[in-house]
Amino acid sequence: MRYHHLMTNRLEFETDCSNNHNQTITISREEFEAALQSDSLVFHCNTCDTNWTPSGEEIAKLRKQFAKNSN
Ligand SMILES: [Zn+2]
Numbered sequence: 001m002r003y004h005h006l007m008t009n010r011l012e013f014e015t016d017c018s019n020n021h022n023q024t025i026t027i028s029r030e031e032f033e034a035a036l037q038s039d040s041l042v043f044h045c046n047t048c049d050t051n052w053t054p055s056g057e058e059i060a061k062l063r064k065q066f067a068k069n070s071n
Pocket of ligand 1: 017018019020021045046047048049050
């Protein structure tokens with residue numbers, strides 16, 4: 001997975017949906033935290049119109065990236 005830190009506090013990263021379509025997802029730290037708190041973090045695939053929830057491992061990696069970004 002590749003991560004790109006964007007201006008402001010948005011993080012852009014690549015991930016695959018359950019049908020193996022590579023998607024580039026952009027999320028801000030606020031959106032990420034709010035979604036985690038309400039247990040509604042869902043990614044969307046534009047290719048097959050599927051929604052999926054990231055794994056615990058993926059969430060942990062995103063957390064790490066956001067923590068890095070805040071320095
Ligand atoms: Zn897909």
